[in-house]
Amino acid sequence: MLRTNTCGELNRSDINEIVTLTGWVSKVRNLGSLVFVDLRDRYGITQIKISPELYDKVQLKNEYCIKVRGTVARREEANPNLPTGEIEVLADSIDIFAGADLTPFIIADKTDALEDTRLRWRYLDLRRPILQKNMMIRHQILKSTRDYLENLNFLEIETPTLIKSTPEGARDYLVPSRTRPGNFYALPQSPQIFKQLLMIGGMDRYYQIARCYRDEDLRSDRQPEFTQIDCEMSFITRDDVLKVIEGLVDRIWKDVLGIDLEKFTAITYEDSVNKYGTDKPDMRFGMLLTDLTDILSKGSFEAFKGKVIRGIKVPGIAKEISRKAMDKDVELAKQFHIHGVSFFKFENGVISGSLGKFYTPEVLTELAEKEEMSEGDVLIFGADESEEKISFALGALRLEYARKLNLLDPDVFKPCFVVDWPLFGYVDGRLESLSNPFTRPKDEDLKYIDSDPSKIKSYSYDTVINGLELSSGALRIYDGRLQQKVFELLGLTDEDIKKRFGFFVSAFNYGTPPHGGFALGVERLAMLLCKTDNVRDVVAFPKNLQAVDVMCQAPSRVPDKDLDVVGIQIEEKYRKEE
């Protein structure tokens, strides 16, 4: 090694040692009679003290990459914020490995550089300690995952990434084939089929930290390529899988944050929607939805008749809430395709609000008692034919008020499983799988399969922490006839099935074990643990929202001959250089 120590490890016990450090010049303070340099590497910062004579020879500037040989000495004034703050190194000699131009932005945690600038010089951005820390957290997530799963006999098996495009795979990235011009591979959106085939292949327990791809319009928490912790296991019940997930997440939280997570709550999809107004409940705070259908149907307000009425009580905001804020709430609620929401305030012991006139004082008192309203509380409520729609609208308001009331503590973690999802949803009147068509229906609901399949619940489960979906998964169908039946319910013809899942369906003919699994999003995990909302803060070389790598300038034009080799050409309208 060109160094004897890193910049993060020297302390009092090293005083008088002769050491060699390497790293980057992070700061230069030239006092004339002495020069102090902060030397930085991945491990920390060490103060270097340089005589003016020596300094004259090297003339260090920020981000020079150097080697310093010298003696460890006690600092006159210790810096308690730095692990190396008690010492400094008196330089005997300094070698410059490479000089540096003025960087386009300052290498420090706080930066006002535009994200595009940071991405363009990502290798400089990565020198910022906060990004280095994020990369280390991401590393730790992967390491903890592997240690945990391998200890449970999961085998890491790599599945292919040049796979078959599925006809509905509109979000597939395609890869033209040279050996079969006119044909294409697709990059996988997940290893779903392969992990199930591994179970059919008797591998018993599989995991993979899998790169996946989805060509969709990007949001701030998405990247075209992303990574998931992908697992599948055989001969298990749902609770066996949940135990693995809970143990894994516990382990990650313990290793990364030193936190013992509390026991995971399990909540059904139905309860989650009814109480939290979402399938991703944030359990860090209350303000649960309540069912007001019985009480608020007692009035003369025609618009509520025959509908489901739900409300949430927001404590103590009656005085502050403005007309304008209420209008905004109504707008937010309307995004969920309901008519709107109304407000009751509880002030001076009585309920008031624009809909008050439709109810007798007795009903309003009953309401106040049921909701246990205190002085200053506000009840937000609304009605709709659809239980889910009104619930989701109020769920959004619940979150909105949690933000306003500062209830979303990033240092508190409330993990839960959302279980018993419906097997199907209706989209444009047609049945669709809520996750994928391989999810196993609950045994006790199989009786509805012909009469009312929408009633069927499935063995699927999401892991949610603080309203963020970390993982989803399910037990899978292992009976070929049931799989066939589900395909039929989804409206697939035999031709469709053969074309889309042919080889997979025929695998059911050779002894499929009961199996199930899950996939955990690594970027989501990392964002939660690094406490950032920006996925690009947890990816080493991310793409921007246009899916462009601004550092490398990818995607880019390629020579026609390279396209010719794979038998494709660019459509006329896109041919001219941009």
Added chain:
Amino acid sequence: MLRTNTCGELNRSDINEIVTLTGWVSKVRNLGSLVFVDLRDRYGITQIKISPELYDKVQLKNEYCIKVRGTVARREEANPNLPTGEIEVLADSIDIFAGADLTPFIIADKTDALEDTRLRWRYLDLRRPILQKNMMIRHQILKSTRDYLENLNFLEIETPTLIKSTPEGARDYLVPSRTRPGNFYALPQSPQIFKQLLMIGGMDRYYQIARCYRDEDLRSDRQPEFTQIDCEMSFITRDDVLKVIEGLVDRIWKDVLGIDLEKFTAITYEDSVNKYGTDKPDMRFGMLLTDLTDILSKGSFEAFKGKVIRGIKVPGIAKEISRKAMDKDVELAKQFHIHGVSFFKFENGVISGSLGKFYTPEVLTELAEKEEMSEGDVLIFGADESEEKISFALGALRLEYARKLNLLDPDVFKPCFVVDWPLFGYVDGRLESLSNPFTRPKDEDLKYIDSDPSKIKSYSYDTVINGLELSSGALRIYDGRLQQKVFELLGLTDEDIKKRFGFFVSAFNYGTPPHGGFALGVERLAMLLCKTDNVRDVVAFPKNLQAVDVMCQAPSRVPDKDLDVVGIQIEEKYRKEE
């Protein structure tokens, strides 16, 4: 869990325990009065004993996936070849999870099924214990690698796989972009640029088990997508990197095979070529090349005048070697663009051979003494202007005779580093990088950079075991001017440099640390450790030699609309359905 135990763990100490096992029916022996079933899972095989009454109800066939509840009992005759061979399970009840049709081939280590058949039903092929073992070895390779590297402070960092295509990247797989139609990403052939940028970004030590892609005509040891253990480290000397590689390979051999590898030999490229006739020396056996130029120039054979003459001594084959075998050897040698090779036999104390007449008996005696020839030895020799050509030809014959003489013991491992490669080679009279243009020239050879760059050796190193190249790597250039100079020597114009490496070259302006690294091929490692020549034996879902996944039928046609979205179309001549 649906089982209490796996099929690989019950033994004498479990006798009288009531257990539940799950797995696949591997064999049924119906003796009429009793039925014996071998139940198989990833962990092993357990014998199940079933009464005719119970068996009548289930009628098991091979590859049925079942659950068996029963009592562990001592076997009448123990099977010493099976870890569970001392016990059997007396079945109380049997549940069939899923039946099975007759499989297209028998699920056993020995199979005469065509590889195409096995690939088509890969999920059944994967049930063969030998493939399961291979997957477990591959898993262990990855696990040992991670444990070893993480312990040395290497950070696992994921680099992008949708990257920029480089103009010379003829072997790049392309991915058309939807957000910028007419533009393309490329899949990486290696994370080379990104790992160097991570060093510039101060990450100090990086590793990744990286999926890489190369669109080239396949050989039996190649796949279009493959995996490499990719490493890079800063502030190091060459020996620091070699120490990491040696420690890593040692660890893998120890963990997978329980073998303590001997200390790695380091041999220069020049010595390797001169002594082994290859840059990938197989050190399991001798038969080294010797330089015969001095001695064999003493004769009157005109064709040898002024040439380099080399030979290998093959012991004891004088009697067996036929004219035909010699002709074949000559043909093999000619593949290296030399005129051929000749043979001297040492029989009855004298050398004889067709070229004998060109030499005096004294010279022939001198030759026999120098080569320490014994009765029955054969000397194969040849000459060429090019030292490398004649050496490589004899190196191929050396290997050929090692095979014939059965010297290639798969249980013996001889690891070495081949170091000090030339920085450049000449291709069609032009300088070309032997590995990549970022490799650092040896300090002491920089003096040749203007006068004779072909003399420059580099800080590059290959790891070779038993003639198989496992890894290659190098220290990298960290001085921008030197990098510029190397680009110029390679004949790149400023325009070329900017277009191909623009952002990378400008990264040199901001303090690049001395760094270097290596990449180890996972498939190569796995093949060596699984003792197979077929890369498809160590890949879960491989492609065939036409780069086709015959199970999924990828690549395949995709709908025109999917191509339209990314702005491409198939060339006319490839449009018709195949």
